[in-house]
Amino acid sequence: MQHKIFNIQNAHQFSEVALAVFQHQFKHNKVYRSFCDLLFIHPSEVSKVEEIPFLPIQFFKSRKVLSSLDEIQETFTSSGTTGSSVSKHLVTDINLYKQSYLRGFAHFYGDITEYTVLALLPNYLERNGSSLVFMVADLIEKSKNTESGFYLDNIQELARKLVALDKRGQKTLLIGVSFALLDLIALQKFNLKNTTVMETGGMKGRRKEMIREELHTLLQSGFGVTEIHSEYGMTELLSQGYSKGKGIFETPPWMKILTRDTEDALTINSLEKNGGINIIDLANYNSCSFIASQDLGKVHENETFEVLGRFDNSDIRGCNLMVL
Structure with missing residues (x-):
């Protein structure tokens, strides 16, 4: 599967690999499986990328988000203010x-x-x-x-x-x-x-x-x-987007950005509409590749994207599922 991830060349291949990774993580990631179960979403009902559930990024602060039983080789942590909890990304394959x-x-x-x-x-x-x-x-x-x-x-x-x-x-x-x-x-x-x-x-x-x-x-x-x-980039990702100017970002072929409705976290926006940034990072094969971030952004017709700011804690909606 790793070979396929880094050899994606078109949208069809991306979709094919992403759906396979979703099935793998649904089966092997206890935290992600519990989240999907609470949403009553099963891989048998998911036929396109936009239907895949995105795990709220806050779970990296409170749970071990793992799709592998291999030994942890590196633990990456976010910077946190004094007294705040930090995100931990447990990496079982640093390569x-x-x-x-x-x-x-x-x-x-x-x-x-x-x-x-x-x-x-x-x-x-x-x-x-x-x-x-x-x-x-x-x-x-x-x-x-x-x-x-x-x-x-x-x-x-x-x-x-x-x-x-x-x-x-x-x-x-x-x-x-x-x-x-x-x-x-x-x-x-x-x-x-x-x-x-x-x-x-x-x-x-x-x-x-x-x-x-x-x-x-x-x-x-x-x-x-x-x-x-x-x-x-962020602690919870193993891939990065880059901007060569004016804050317009691009992603490598194994990464994709979508935005979600700010009032309904389970609804994916159409292009050119502001919303919460959802990230697909297929390099996160051994953790979770489908993450709902706390960033706000917009995706353009050519799949480039902008980061427009962040949710206030008071603005985060649809996260009552955090009580797993």
């Missing part, structure tokens, strides 16, 4: 994650060995269990470039390196959390020609929240680039 992010990066950006990878992820480096740090550390290693690396508080050194690499014509990926990228351009203005600047979100608790357009305008001006790229 699935590696395949997903390496193939995903290659799909959108090409060969990692062409890049110097500079990572500015201070709040992620300061804790254990970050799936983002795991991915970026491997990208740094796979770049086979001695100048690739992480930066924590040494942003002056990063600024010097960034200028030197760009002046040399070296293809560079600067990936960082929003507040740290803002700190970097507060230190120095840049005029980068050979660098991709990619933000991964992450303002909460560090700076005032700002809308994407405002953030990207500041970063474009500060780095001297025409577009700011973005990565859309």
Whole structure:
């Protein structure tokens, strides 16, 4: 099945594999099976992707979401405020994650060995269990470039390196959390020609929240680039979406975004309508591939999507099934 997941080439193949993964997880994932049973939904009645139930993402905080009996190789955890519960993604086959992010990066950006990878992820480096740090550390290693690396508080050194690499014509990926990228351009203005600047979100608790357009305008001006790229990922996923500008995201062939009605969590929206983001990530074969996130978004005709914000806890509807 893993071979099929990463060799999907069209919508028909995606649908075929997704339905097979649904049957597998219904059978082997106790939490997901209980959720489907409460909805009175059985695989025999599901003939298309839109009919598959999406598990509320909060279950990753309270349950072991597993479709495998294999030994757990990695546990990825979300960052949480003091006293809050965190999501845990129990990974029984770390190679699935590696395949997903390496193939995903290659799909959108090409060969990692062409890049110097500079990572500015201070709040992620300061804790254990970050799936983002795991991915970026491997990208740094796979770049086979001695100048690739992480930066924590040494942003002056990063600024010097960034200028030197760009002046040399070296293809560079600067990936960082929003507040740290803002700190970097507060230190120095840049005029980068050979660098991709990619933000991964992450303002909460560090700076005032700002809308994407405002953030990207500041970063474009500060780095001297025409577009700011973005990565859309989370602890509960083993795949990522990428935006090459203007907040328009694309997914790799084994990942799909749908939106659900904000008043009725079981109803899938038509295209171009705002709603809660539902994610199909077939790389999540050993956990759950069908997740109802707390993000709000819109899917366009060409299957690109935008992230428009998040549900307030008070706004989350249709989650009375959380009392499993």
